[in-house]
Amino acid sequence: MERTLIGELGSCVGETVSVEGSIDVRRDQGKMVFFDFRDRSGTVQGVCLPGSEALEIAKETNKEYVVRVEGTVNKRPEKNVVDRQNGDIELEVKGIEILAKAEPLPFDTDAEINLDTMLDYRPLTVRRERERLIFKTQAEIIKGFREYLDDQGFTEFQAPKLVGDDAEGGAGVFKVEYFKDRSAYLATSPQLYKQMMVGPFERVYTAGAQFRAEKHATTRHLNELSMLDFEMGFIKDHTDVMRMLEGALKHITKRLGEQLPGKFELPLVPESFPVVKLREAQEILGVSTDEPDLEPEHERALSEWAKREKGSDFIFVTHYPVSKRPFYTMEDENDPGMTKSFDLLFRGVEIVSGSQRVHDYEMLVQKIADKGLDPEKFSFYLMAFKYGMPPHGGIGMGLERLTQKFLGLENVKEATLFPRDMNRIDVLLSSSIPDESNDA
Amino acid sequence: MERTLIGELGSCVGETVSVEGSIDVRRDQGKMVFFDFRDRSGTVQGVCLPGSEALEIAKETNKEYVVRVEGTVNKRPEKNVVDRQNGDIELEVKGIEILAKAEPLPFDTDAEINLDTMLDYRPLTVRRERERLIFKTQAEIIKGFREYLDDQGFTEFQAPKLVGDDAEGGAGVFKVEYFKDRSAYLATSPQLYKQMMVGPFERVYTAGAQFRAEKHATTRHLNELSMLDFEMGFIKDHTDVMRMLEGALKHITKRLGEQLPGKFELPLVPESFPVVKLREAQEILGVSTDEPDLEPEHERALSEWAKREKGSDFIFVTHYPVSKRPFYTMEDENDPGMTKSFDLLFRGVEIVSGSQRVHDYEMLVQKIADKGLDPEKFSFYLMAFKYGMPPHGGIGMGLERLTQKFLGLENVKEATLFPRDMNRIDVLLSSSIPDESNDA
Numbered sequence: 001m002e003r004t005l006i007g008e009l010g011s012c013v014g015e016t017v018s019v020e021g022s023i024d025v026r027r028d029q030g031k032m033v034f035f036d037f038r039d040r041s042g043t044v045q046g047v048c049l050p051g052s053e054a055l056e057i058a059k060e061t062n063k064e065y066v067v068r069v070e071g072t073v074n075k076r077p078e079k080n081v082v083d084r085q086n087g088d089i090e091l092e093v094k095g096i097e098i099l100a101k102a103e104p105l106p107f108d109t110d111a112e113i114n115l116d117t118m119l120d121y122r123p124l125t126v127r128r129e130r131e132r133l134i135f136k137t138q139a140e141i142i143k144g145f146r147e148y149l150d151d152q153g154f155t156e157f158q159a160p161k162l163v164g165d166d167a168e169g170g171a172g173v174f175k176v177e178y179f180k181d182r183s184a185y186l187a188t189s190p191q192l193y194k195q196m197m198v199g200p201f202e203r204v205y206t207a208g209a210q211f212r213a214e215k216h217a218t219t220r221h222l223n224e225l226s227m228l229d230f231e232m233g234f235i236k237d238h239t240d241v242m243r244m245l246e247g248a249l250k251h252i253t254k255r256l257g258e259q260l261p262g263k264f265e266l267p268l269v270p271e272s273f274p275v276v277k278l279r280e281a282q283e284i285l286g287v288s289t290d291e292p293d294l295e296p297e298h299e300r301a302l303s304e305w306a307k308r309e310k311g312s313d314f315i316f317v318t319h320y321p322v323s324k325r326p327f328y329t330m331e332d333e334n335d336p337g338m339t340k341s342f343d344l345l346f347r348g349v350e351i352v353s354g355s356q357r358v359h360d361y362e363m364l365v366q367k368i369a370d371k372g373l374d375p376e377k378f379s380f381y382l383m384a385f386k387y388g389m390p391p392h393g394g395i396g397m398g399l400e401r402l403t404q405k406f407l408g409l410e411n412v413k414e415a416t417l418f419p420r421d422m423n424r425i426d427v428l429l430s431s432s433i434p435d436e437s438n439d440a
Numbered sequence: 441m442e443r444t445l446i447g448e449l450g451s452c453v454g455e456t457v458s459v460e461g462s463i464d465v466r467r468d469q470g471k472m473v474f475f476d477f478r479d480r481s482g483t484v485q486g487v488c489l490p491g492s493e494a495l496e497i498a499k500e501t502n503k504e505y506v507v508r509v510e511g512t513v514n515k516r517p518e519k520n521v522v523d524r525q526n527g528d529i530e531l532e533v534k535g536i537e538i539l540a541k542a543e544p545l546p547f548d549t550d551a552e553i554n555l556d557t558m559l560d561y562r563p564l565t566v567r568r569e570r571e572r573l574i575f576k577t578q579a580e581i582i583k584g585f586r587e588y589l590d591d592q593g594f595t596e597f598q599a600p601k602l603v604g605d606d607a608e609g610g611a612g613v614f615k616v617e618y619f620k621d622r623s624a625y626l627a628t629s630p631q632l633y634k635q636m637m638v639g640p641f642e643r644v645y646t647a648g649a650q651f652r653a654e655k656h657a658t659t660r661h662l663n664e665l666s667m668l669d670f671e672m673g674f675i676k677d678h679t680d681v682m683r684m685l686e687g688a689l690k691h692i693t694k695r696l697g698e699q700l701p702g703k704f705e706l707p708l709v710p711e712s713f714p715v716v717k718l719r720e721a722q723e724i725l726g727v728s729t730d731e732p733d734l735e736p737e738h739e740r741a742l743s744e745w746a747k748r749e750k751g752s753d754f755i756f757v758t759h760y761p762v763s764k765r766p767f768y769t770m771e772d773e774n775d776p777g778m779t780k781s782f783d784l785l786f787r788g789v790e791i792v793s794g795s796q797r798v799h800d801y802e803m804l805v806q807k808i809a810d811k812g813l814d815p816e817k818f819s820f821y822l823m824a825f826k827y828g829m830p831p832h833g834g835i836g837m838g839l840e841r842l843t844q845k846f847l848g849l850e851n852v853k854e855a856t857l858f859p860r861d862m863n864r865i866d867v868l869l870s871s872s873i874p875d876e877s878n879d880a
Binding site for chain 1: 443445460462479480481504505506539540541542543545561562563564566567571572575576578579582583590593595596597598599600601602603604614615616617618619622624626633636637639640641642643648649651653655663664666673674799800801820821823824825826827828829830831839856857858860862865866
């Protein structure tokens with residue numbers, strides 16, 4: 001019999017169907033066995049009635065057994081209807097075929113699990129409803145990001161992860177043993193590549209892994225993360241970039257509300273995100289306006305202010321000083337010493353940095369030198385500017401941190417399938433495997 | 441005045457517009473200057489007439505200057521209409537504002553450019569129409585891949601690129617200096633991770649960079665490549681995977697035909713892709729059936745046969761011997777010694793490998809040991825199988841090689857923005873850049 005997806009059972013009342021999935025829950029009541037079956041489309045309750053031929057097999061099974069079940073879809077009596085997917089139906093199990101057995105799980109799947117256990121048993125913990133929701137949400141966020149930018153005329157490109165030099169001397173960057181006598185480094189950002197792509201495509205985005213060798217041990221840092229980056233040409237100033245970002249985040253929020261309705265609290269999104277200059281933020285918070293940046297606790301306080309005063313879970317902070325921003329950041333001619341840059345705070349944490357970039361070749365060479373760097377090492381990048389580059393700007397945003405904040409998770413590692421840090425990197429061989437497509 | 445995109449000028453005849461873009465072509469005829477302007481939406485011819493106020497500025501400009509142009513959109517006389525985008529209109533230039541200057545280009549953009557020059561000047565060569573088409577095509581391929589799989593109930597996930605061990609001893613894998621006293625390695629495939637994701641999501645895909653430390657110098661190998669991978673549960677056997685892949689490639693082909701019509705020769709796609717067993721392929725080619733694989737010249741000959749005899753640019757080859765396939769490949773119970781595996785050849789080259797995988801825990805442990813590997817090192821991966829895994833299978837496909845074959849390019853590096861090989865890795869600092877979103 002053809003497989004029916006669990007999500008489609010609601011329209012099969014009275015029919016005999018074949019369902020394939022995992023046993024999510026199993027309750028043996030002696031004369032009867034109750035199940036929750038799970039497949040990619042949802043869950044449904046199943047019951048193996050007294051005298052059923054399948055009862056003996058049902059008793060052999062356990063949580064996470066993979067099964068093919070034949071049964072009849074019955075409407076539940078009104079009083080037993082529960083408020084969840086397929087809550088008004090039940091699968092009366094007539095036959096069970098075991099496709100794969102499972103050992104008893106090493107932890108209680110319904111209980112609270114601490115972060116270490118969560119990650120030690122990731123291949124199993126990710127099967128829980130809570131964790132599936134996290135990574136479904138992550139998939140929808142990246143989809144929403146691409147969808148919005150595609151619609152705005154952006155072109156996706158693949159940024160390289162191996163880079164050939166480390167002009168500053170190694171802090172914060174992982175070194176790779178490249179071919180004989182050569183080293184390479186893992187990219188910390190696609191920044192310079194995406195700027196070069198503004199020449200041919202004007203509006204570009206790229207999404208992928210980036211690497212940070214920093215010895216952080218916080219709830220919001222990762223050593224390997226997924227970055228969402230875009231860059232756009234022919235802007236007036238950084239506010240055009242902010243508007244594009246705001247549009248993307250509103251679209252993502254809308255998409256999450258549609259695709260995963262009622263699963264978590266969507267952010268407060270006002271008509272337009274509030275914007276304050278760094279100095280204004282410091283005045284609002286009553287802290288020194290001499291500091292070049294906000295401390296984490298200031299970011300939290302400012303987010304609370306934005307929520308309370310502006311009804312927004314997002315707030316832009318603009319005009320960070322030249323000293324605190326990378327060489328490619330445009331200075332504000334109307335506010336010397338300050339840049340046309342911004343951070344976006346979301347529920348207490350910075351999730352995006354962006355700015356208008358310097359597009360004039362001579363000015364860019366000067367800015368590189370001003371930061372004590374050697375323009376010679378940037379010649380490949382500078383080539384794009386020597387031969388004409390429009391005014392442009394863009395942003396970078398960490399996917400895991402964004403997922404964390406949308407869902408209100410405590411630690412960014414909960415929003416990372418296989419987080420890498422100083423103490424954790426799973427011992428998983430991929431190198432021994434004859435490759436899947438680049439071989440011969 | 442608001443900017444008008446060049447692609448929208450066709451509906452602005454008689455109007456005065458403001459256009460922003462780069463100078464793609466410039467011909468100074470003394471009394472007049474002709475241009476082709478380019479923005480992200482297309483190109484248009486512009487003319488600066490004798491006596492025009494803009495003529496003086498027009499004479500100062502050159503190729504790749506970035507400009508804002510005010511002008512009137514005129515219909516061209518019937519006899520001057522040319523067969524290209526905006527071929528029936530012309531922008532009569534009234535004013536030019538220079539947004540960025542450009543030095544004279546170091547090569548003739550219309551000429552044939554050899555591969556080394558192409559890559560040495562990548563920030564510039566990618567601005568050429570031919571190269572923009574290549575990377576537009578690549579963006580459409582990856583979009584088509586995701587679109588098809590999303591529609592089939594797949595969930596996207598992010599596979600890690602840093603892996604913690606190298607159980608086989610290092611050939612073909614790049615080593616990373618991780619934190620003090622630890623090494624890590626760059627992933628050569630998301631294989632083991634995507635299999636683990638079948639448990640929670642049943643159908644998954646992932647797209648991203650993978651790394652191969654092989655010292656190849658061929659027209660089809662890269663040391664860093666973008667892999668498109670999917671994995672699906674509850675299959676009957678490898679033919680379910682082949683059907684899904686075939687569906688994805690047909691969708692991509694259709695999408696390319698719609699999005700980039702007439703830009704290149706679309707592949708021949710029959711009702712269903714031809715399928716031959718390895719042994720049958722060897723018989724067709726008249727080569728020894730004792731060989732465990734096809735040589736590159738055999739793959740070319742078999743592709744020619746498929747095109748000639750079956751009207752197809754694609755052909756599946758199935759049933760490679762156990763000895764030639766990774767441990768996780770399912771053996772065919774009806775053809776002992778042979779696996780439920782396949783390669784897909786496209787226009788003479790293998791672009792995909794796939795198979796049904798072993799899903800039984802005990803069998804998988806045995807297969808790992810049979811290959812001389814230590815099952816202990818795979819315990820994280822094996823966890824997924826110990827606790828119930830459905831029958832499943834999947835594929836891996838290199839995005840750059842796929843792009844190469846769709847476009848009929850000679851070398852896969854032409855389809856790679858910044859290819860990395862033994863001799864080439866651009867000296868581009870990304871490490872010195874204060875990061876864009878993970879900082880503070």
